[in-house]
Amino acid sequence: MNEAADPQLQPVHSLLKRRRAGVLLHVTSLPGPATVGDLGSNAYRFVDFLVASGMTVWQILPIGPTMHDNSPYQSSSVYAGNPRLISLEMLLERGWLDEMPEAPISDEEKTNAIHNAGKRFHESASDEERHDYQRFIAEQKHWLEDYALFQALKQEESACWWDWHVTLRDRKPQALAMARARLKSVIQTVCFEQYLFYTQWMCLKQYANERGILLFGDVPIFVAHDSAEVWAHREIFDLLEDGHPRVVAGVPPDYFSETGQRWGNPLYCWDKLSEDNFSFWVNRLKAQSTLFDLLRIDHFRGFEAYWEIPAEEETAVNGHWVEAPGEELFRVLYRELPELELVAEDLGVITPEVEALRKACDLPGMKILQFAFSGGADNPYLPFHHTKDAVVYTGTHDNDTTLGWYTGLDDQSREFVDDYLGKPREIMPWPMIRSALASRANLAIIPLQDILGLDGSHRMNTPGTTEGNWDWRFDWDMVKPETESRLMHRVKMYGR
Known part of the structure; x- marks a missing residue:
């Protein structure tokens, strides 16, 4: 090479x-x-x-946003922020809350407080605040529209997206239009949560950067199956017609586990990603690089070859390695985002080929x-x-x-x-x-x-x-x- x-x-x-x-x-x-x-x-x-x-x-x-096990590596979106991280204290300071709930504050109490803040905002926000909110909605529309609808449908259906009514599962235009009209208020609440998260995050980042502190983020290589991105972009994931994965991600037996780790994430259709010039990855890392100064790419070795496990297997033992187009991907990433600051999480089964890719990418x-x-x-x-x-x-x-x-x-x-x-x-x-x-x-x-x-x-x-x-x-x-x-x-x- x-x-x-x-x-x-x-x-x-x-x-x-x-x-x-x-x-x-x-x-x-x-x-x-x-x-x-x-x-x-x-x-x-x-x-x-x-x-x-x-x-x-x-x-x-x-x-x-995390799921039932609170793992930050299984999220319902690669773009959205976790609403649980929103500070009620800062909403009180903005005048969007009358009072703080009494500690300890449960998740339900926090969610209700954020919803009340949203009502106050939409009733009494200044012109400048409304303009800022609308600017955020417009700038993030490329992911926020699907994510907000996804979360609203999750609340309505109380099920994973592949178990929704087939017209919603398969994103039939008429069904989606009806859902957006029916769930308008819930969608608005989800959008407001993301506005709060992003606003508070960028204020913290500014405070840190002004004091010489860099924020170092973490980007999981794979995407959770029950996520807005997999639902909205099924064509780039290796799924069956009914939305279930054909194969799933994980790692073979190693230092941490004798049976390996069966993560369960759907795997990418790398050929489809390549045909689109890896726009999914370019957009994802562009968004993350606005939130962080440095980024760790989790499971870097998966860009050289990944462990493919048949979806019906209960453990990761019976998987096998499949080559990935890491060199082609990073060539595109650095062309489109030349100032990316990345670190490779090169742990696990590291072969000479993985090490060669890391060195070629100067990571x-x-x-x-x-x-x-x-x-x-x-x-x-x-x-x-x-x-x-x-x-x-x-x-x-x-x-x-x-x-x-x-x-x-x-x-x-x-x-x-x-x-x-x-x-x-x-x-x-x-x-x-x-x-x-x-x-x-x-x-x-x-x-x-x-x-x-x-x-x-x-x-x-x-x-x-x-x-x-x-x-x-x-x-x-x-x-x-x-x-x-x-x-x-x-x-x-x-x-x-």
Whole structure:
């Protein structure tokens, strides 16, 4: 391959050419009065914490509307924001709420409050506010129209889209027109929710950027089956005539699971995407790059080859690899969006072909320190193997906390970790934090759980499981008075 010399496969990456440090924390993990964290005052306080700690990056998981398991990697839209992240506090400040519900605020109470704010807005908004709302509706029409109708129909049908009446399932024009008229008020509410989310998000982004903090987002490679995009664009997904998937996505048995992971997402019809010059991906990443300064492409190896599982299989064991047109896709992406700032999540089964694609695209990969201490000196996650074009982590949202991982090691493995790290006097996880910050990798990301020294009970997600995930939250009482200065000292020490 000679693509490394091709300017169409050479992104700018200006933000990733200097040494930086950041923190991994999903918005839902922020403190607050509702069932999940939101875009209100605690988000701004967290930005201030990053600044005081010398950090310049806030990494966040996908922010789309979640489903019953709250996984941010299974969303009903690749464009929409999660309404649960809307801050009622900020609606009160805008005068669109008379009072805050009493804490703790349930999801139902929050939804009702947002609906009441919508009524107040449509009754009494100023001309400037109405103009801003209409501008948003017009700018986002290319996805918002389908998404709002999809959500309204979901409420009416109480079923997945492939189980709707066949005329709605198959998007017959007359049925859709009748639904838009019948569900007009619900559609208006959904649009207002998205207006609130986007407005609050961009205010937070501006606040962060003005203080030198970059927002680092996450783009899942696959799309949830029960999503507006699959319903509206069935032609680009490998589906049967009745809307069910023929094959589904996942990964083979690996570090996390003996039976692999059967994610269940429908797979792309890459030939159809290519015929349309990958407009689905171009539009998707264009939208995400307005919300974030950097983007992690989840499951990057799926752009070289993906694990195809027959839909009737209950596990991922009986899948097989199918080649994907990653080189062609990224050539188009960088031609259309030349200033994309991307990071490849290159974990899992990484072959020479996957590594060649990553290098051809000049994308930083990921180095996880928790993976480094097995297999001998040639383990690529060991710090002395790191290169500048990498992002080093103590662990990710899919790993145990570093303290939980360390205490779960057997005595021999724990002794090896201690020996490698020089038998430091600091207690874990600070030796691992120090190792990450000292790495040659230009970007070091530390999960907040590690900064707070929390054990495995504070883990965010355990891959291959469906219970007890995605609901971890911190409290400001967990942040010790010396935490900011301690981080700032280390960040300066290692030139970040």
